[in-house]
Amino acid sequence: MIGLISALTVGLLLLIALVVFALRQESTARGIHSISEFPGDPRHSGEFEVCPPELVARIFSREDWELILQTQSPCLERLFLQERKRIALLWVRQTSRDIRQVMRNHTEAAKQAADIRFRTELSLFLMYIELLLMCETLLLLITTVGPPRLERIASYVHELSRQISYAHEAFARSSAGAATGIPTSP
Amino acid sequence: MSTRNSHETYAGFELVPVRDVYEDLLRRTLSKISSDLARLIFIASTRDYNTGTYHHEGLASRFSPEKASEALELAHTEIFKQLAAYSLEALVEEIEIYACASRESAATIVRTWQILEPYRVTVPLRLNPTIVHVFVSNIRLALAILRHRQNPEVVDPSAASRLQLPGQ
Numbered sequence: 192m193i194g195l196i197s198a199l200t201v202g203l204l205l206l207i208a209l210v211v212f213a214l215r216q217e218s219t220a221r222g223i224h225s226i227s228e229f230p231g232d233p234r235h236s237g238e239f240e241v242c243p244p245e246l247v248a249r250i251f252s253r254e255d256w257e258l259i260l261q262t263q264s265p266c267l268e269r270l271f272l273q274e275r276k277r278i279a280l281l282w283v284r285q286t287s288r289d290i291r292q293v294m295r296n297h298t299e300a301a302k303q304a305a306d307i308r309f310r311t312e313l314s315l316f317l318m319y320i321e322l323l324l325m326c327e328t329l330l331l332l333i334t335t336v337g338p339p340r341l342e343r344i345a346s347y348v349h350e351l352s353r354q355i356s357y358a359h360e361a362f363a364r365s366s367a368g369a370a371t372g373i374p375t376s377p
Numbered sequence: 378m379s380t381r382n383s384h385e386t387y388a389g390f391e392l393v394p395v396r397d398v399y400e401d402l403l404r405r406t407l408s409k410i411s412s413d414l415a416r417l418i419f420i421a422s423t424r425d426y427n428t429g430t431y432h433h434e435g436l437a438s439r440f441s442p443e444k445a446s447e448a449l450e451l452a453h454t455e456i457f458k459q460l461a462a463y464s465l466e467a468l469v470e471e472i473e474i475y476a477c478a479s480r481e482s483a484a485t486i487v488r489t490w491q492i493l494e495p496y497r498v499t500v501p502l503r504l505n506p507t508i509v510h511v512f513v514s515n516i517r518l519a520l521a522i523l524r525h526r527q528n529p530e531v532v533d534p535s536a537a538s539r540l541q542l543p544g545q
Contacts, residue, residue, distance in 0.1 A: 242507050245462040250511060255465045255518075262525050266533045270521055274514045282507050 241289075241356065242282065247349045248342060250279050256339035272337055279338040279345070280330065286352050287326040294319050297359045304366045315358050322351045398440045398448035405435070407452065411478050413460055414471040420453045421499040429502045454501045461512040468519040469526075487523050490516075491535070 249255070259271045297315070301307055325348045332341055410416045423431045431449035432442070440448075463471065472490075476483040490496065496516045500509050517535070524534035 242505055243458065243462065246458075246508060246511055249462050249464070249515075252464065258465050258522070259518075262522065264525050264529075264534065266535065267518075267521055267525060270535045271518060274518060278507070278510050278514055281510055285507055 241353065242286075242349070244346065244349055247282065247345055250275060250282055251338045251342040251345040253339050253342060275338040276333055279333045279341075282345075283326050283329050283333065283348070286348065287323065290319065290322055290352050290355055293356055293359050297362065300359075300363050300366055304362075311358075311362075315355065318351060318355055318358075322348065322355060325351065393440060393444065395444060395447045395451060398436065398444045399451050401439065402433070402436055402448050402452055406433075412471050412474040413456055413463075414468075414475045415478060417453070417456045417460060417499050418475075420449055420456065423449055424453070426498075450501070454504060457499065457501050457504065457512065458508060461508050461515065463515070465515060465519055465522060468515055469522050472516075472519055472523060483523065484527050487520050487527065491520050491524070 255275075256271065259267050262268075301312065325344070329341065329344060329348055332344070338345075407416050407419075410419055420431070423433050425432065431446040431453070433445050433449055436445035436448065460468070460471070472486070473483060476486045479486065494513075494517075497513060500512070521535035524531060528534075
């Protein structure tokens with residue numbers, strides 16, 4: 192009897208995990224679809240450009256929200272929150288997707304690297320896990336609390352993603368330098 | 378020492394860095410335009426919609442058509458990014474300055490922009506899509522704020538932006 196309950200529990204958990212995974216895939220696909228609305232789609236140009244920090248601050252800006260509140264127009268308030276939520280969700284999904292790509296590239300580079308520093312790799316991996324968790328948390332908070340209250344957490348996520356990108360770039364540079372025998376600048 | 382002498386030439390044009398051409402564009406042309414939004418609209422208007430390349434007679438004759446196009450593209454991207462990061466209040470002011478300079482009534486411009494969304498043609502070809510979305514969304518919000526300020530009685534100041542044109 193206990194075995195049956197355990198098996199059912201495991202099965203149920205697996206089912207929930209599958210549903211969550213399917214929903215995540217669907218929402219990611221929706222995010223990609225909405226991105227391709229504009230010509231600046233990097234998938235066409237083959238380039239990726241990091242969002243500047245001032246733009247991230249703008250998406251989650253409290254200053255803009257206060258301006259809207261001064262108008263005392265419920266319609267404007269609704270429009271503002273709707274627009275900013277949409278953009279904030281887009282930014283978080285893009286950041287999460289970009290950083291997954293960076294880590295995939297890093298894994299490939301690490302496989303071919305001659306000397307791997309275990310502690311550096313571990314700290315990079317932990318930062319990556321932290322960033323993914325922060326992105327998931329931010330997605331939840333954007334839909335529940337709204338972007339104007341999340342400026343600090345968003346800038347933290349942005350900083351974390353920049354650190355991971357820089358760490359990977361530094362690693363790739365030093366690996367390339369070691370392979371060619373050319374010393375790389377610090 | 379003159380920088381002019383330090384540059385090589387190719388096909389009659391000096392081989393100067395794009396940054397120098399960009400600085401020339403800023404100094405001679407863009408500095409004479411009253412606002413960043415007007416500068417953006419001007420630069421976007423120099424782009425060929427079929428090829429995505431930019432044309433500017435004066436700049437092309439001083440440097441080369443290729444360098445002129447690259448400098449215009451650089452200026453376009455820079456100014457677009459700046460405007461995307463503007464606060465809503467600053468963006469509202471930009472639209473007001475633009476409306477004043479155009480000699481059309483601000484109310485007409487706001488209504489027309491809400492329906493036609495002409496600012497979408499100012500989007501650079503190669504840019505992070507999030508920046509583009511922020512810009513378009515902020516212009517939409519700034520127009521709604523302006524509409525509300527012009528006529529606080531309007532129940533939904535963003536209503537015109539949801540009108541569907543034939544063929545949309």
